[in-house]
Amino acid sequence: MRTVRLPESASMPVLVAAVVACALLGSTLRAAVYDSEALSTAGTVFSGIFVQALPFLALGVVLSALIAVFVTAERLSRWLPRRPAAAVLAAAASGAALPGCECGSVPIARRLFGEGAVGAAALTFMLAAPAINPVVVVSTVVAFPGQPQMVFARVGASLITAIVMGLAWSRWGRTEWITRRLPRAIDGQASRWHTFTEAARHDFIQAASYLVIGAAAAAALHVVVPDWLMAHLAGQLLLGVLVMAVLAVVLALCSEADAFVAASLTMVPLVPRLVFLVVGPAVDVKLFAMQSGMFGRAFAIRFAPATFVVATAAATVVGVLVLGQRA
Amino acid sequence: MSREAENALLLLVGVATAMITTGGAYTRYVKASLLPWLTVTAVIVIGLALVSIVADIRRGSAPDDDHGGHSHRGSVAWLLLVPVVVLIFVTPPALRPGAAAPKVTAVSTEVLRRPFPALPDGRAPEVSIPDVLIRAAHDTAGTLNDRLITVIGFTLAETDGVDLGRVVIICCAADAQLARIHLRGPAAAELRNYPEETWLRVEGTVTPGKADGDSTSIPTLQVQSATRIEAPANTYA
Numbered sequence: 001m002r003t004v005r006l007p008e009s010a011s012m013p014v015l016v017a018a019v020v021a022c023a024l025l026g027s028t029l030r031a032a033v034y035d036s037e038a039l040s041t042a043g044t045v046f047s048g049i050f051v052q053a054l055p056f057l058a059l060g061v062v063l064s065a066l067i068a069v070f071v072t073a074e075r076l077s078r079w080l081p082r083r084p085a086a087a088v089l090a091a092a093a094s095g096a097a098l099p100g101c102e103c104g105s106v107p108i109a110r111r112l113f114g115e116g117a118v119g120a121a122a123l124t125f126m127l128a129a130p131a132i133n134p135v136v137v138v139s140t141v142v143a144f145p146g147q148p149q150m151v152f153a154r155v156g157a158s159l160i161t162a163i164v165m166g167l168a169w170s171r172w173g174r175t176e177w178i179t180r181r182l183p184r185a186i187d188g189q190a191s192r193w194h195t196f197t198e199a200a201r202h203d204f205i206q207a208a209s210y211l212v213i214g215a216a217a218a219a220a221l222h223v224v225v226p227d228w229l230m231a232h233l234a235g236q237l238l239l240g241v242l243v244m245a246v247l248a249v250v251l252a253l254c255s256e257a258d259a260f261v262a263a264s265l266t267m268v269p270l271v272p273r274l275v276f277l278v279v280g281p282a283v284d285v286k287l288f289a290m291q292s293g294m295f296g297r298a299f300a301i302r303f304a305p306a307t308f309v310v311a312t313a314a315a316t317v318v319g320v321l322v323l324g325q326r327a
Numbered sequence: 328m329s330r331e332a333e334n335a336l337l338l339l340v341g342v343a344t345a346m347i348t349t350g351g352a353y354t355r356y357v358k359a360s361l362l363p364w365l366t367v368t369a370v371i372v373i374g375l376a377l378v379s380i381v382a383d384i385r386r387g388s389a390p391d392d393d394h395g396g397h398s399h400r401g402s403v404a405w406l407l408l409v410p411v412v413v414l415i416f417v418t419p420p421a422l423r424p425g426a427a428a429p430k431v432t433a434v435s436t437e438v439l440r441r442p443f444p445a446l447p448d449g450r451a452p453e454v455s456i457p458d459v460l461i462r463a464a465h466d467t468a469g470t471l472n473d474r475l476i477t478v479i480g481f482t483l484a485e486t487d488g489v490d491l492g493r494v495v496i497i498c499c500a501a502d503a504q505l506a507r508i509h510l511r512g513p514a515a516a517e518l519r520n521y522p523e524e525t526w527l528r529v530e531g532t533v534t535p536g537k538a539d540g541d542s543t544s545i546p547t548l549q550v551q552s553a554t555r556i557e558a559p560a561n562t563y564a
Binding site for chain 2 (some may be wrong): 009011012014015016018019022023025026029041043044045050051052054055057149177201204205206210212215217218219251252253256257258261293295
């Protein structure tokens with residue numbers, strides 16, 4: 001064991017002891033979970049969200065590590081349009097190019113993040129990519145056959161949310177809220193391979209740890225949120241919008257699946273279901289946890305509620321205009 | 328948390344992913360079609376951990392560039408122990424029907440009526456319960472009419488008889504829903520004696536419906552025969 005600060009040097013033996021203890025107690029733990037319906041449901045939903053997110057997270061950190069190697073902040077700002085508004089629009093459009101769920105886009109956005117227009121563009125990309133990429137668009141088309149206006153409304157409202165949040169950041173955002181710093185290969189002579197593996201390692205550990213918090217919160221809420229909630233939403237637009245927006249946050253579904261869940265909530269009117277589809281990929285409990293892990297808590301407690309309000313408002317307005325009041 | 332401990336946890340997360348993937352337990356949590364991606368993920372994570380461990384050993388000490396005094400290396404990585412313990416030592420069971428949202432299925436209400444491809448040949452081809460629901464509600468070609476089919480699912484007691492159910496997941500266990508069909512006819516009466524959630528292979532004919540695009544109406548299967556079976560490896564449809 002190398003001499004580092006005491007708590008750090010103790011962590012390896014503690015980890016080994018913890019794993020051995022869990023192995024010894026394994027059957028007891030297992031029995032406890034299997035015997036309780038609530039615990040097994042929560043455990044399965046937790047595992048579902050975590051395992052489902054892992055491949056997207058792996059893809060995300062590989063991309064973010066490539067960004068760490070090849071894309072410097074100066075290079076990015078040279079590529080992007082100079083004016084913040086134009087940079088934000090370009091970032092929103094490029095969100096269509098990253099197929100996957102929202103978990104992968106948080107580490108990528110953190111790597112792309114920089115001063116001024118670059119920061120606004122990175123955040124716009126983070127919000128746009130999970131909502132308007134081809135896989136999500138196709139699954140929305142499949143889930144709502146014969147209702148192309150639902151697809152247009154979803155893409156439109158998500159783009160508006162991403163752009164508004166990007167512009168809001170370039171106007172009111174403060175870089176001191178970003179308290180989490182990324183390890184950079186400082187000494188210039190580090191090989192590209194070393195930079196790549198260090199960036200991927202850091203981003204994976206950081207994002208996956210916070211994903212654990214988010215998945216656990218979502219699993220707990222799954223067990224707590226009652227099923228009968230939906231049945232009482234028919235015909236109540238405002239209440240429906242609010243409940244579905246909150247539900248999108250607490251259920252933390254992946255953006256490729258949420259269209260099917262929304263489609264199956266047939267007793268809820270279309271506009272609240274659109275709100276569900278627009279809010280979910282932009283802000284939910286697991287994204288909040290991951291954002292506070294990658295960017296910092298001061299950032300997340302401002303950005304996530306603002307995104308929630310903007311996404312809910314954008315989806316409601318677009319929904320009423322495009323879908324009307326139809327059930 | 329020290330760098331070695333982080334690397335060890337990273338390795339454990341990769342091993343946990345590999346274990347549920349090779350052992351088949353992953354089908355309790357996500358779609359079976361995620362298999363190749365989970366394999367790639369396990370390889371990436373284990374590879375990343377091994378590369379970091381080997382590089383640290385060869386260097387003799389961990390690189391300083393991510394300590395630097397200001398580092399946020401805190402205790403948060405300990406949280407990765409949770410999925411490791413849950414996936415390796417607990418491996419929670421597949422969702423029980425009570426945990427799935429009690430609604431029909433993952434198809435939507437207003438749907439284009441369209442003809443579906445004919446069922447496979449044979450005496451009683453196997454059709455999944457969601458497929459039965461979709462065809463019953465939206466199939467204008469009437470592919471289920473007068474065809475003996477085989478369906479597999481678990482029993483759900485109801486006031487008027489027994490239903491056959493299957494939990495459907497679209498992406499992962501967080502979006503699970505319950506799909507069900509009614510089992511009716513003389514042969515269905517004795518099914519009442521089975522306990523809840525008995526797995527059955529049922530042969531029967533779907534009562535022709537209206538194919539009116541209403542996915543909330545539950546189709547009925549006239550049962551010819553029913554056999555008790557073991558729960559399938561992948562309990563979701």
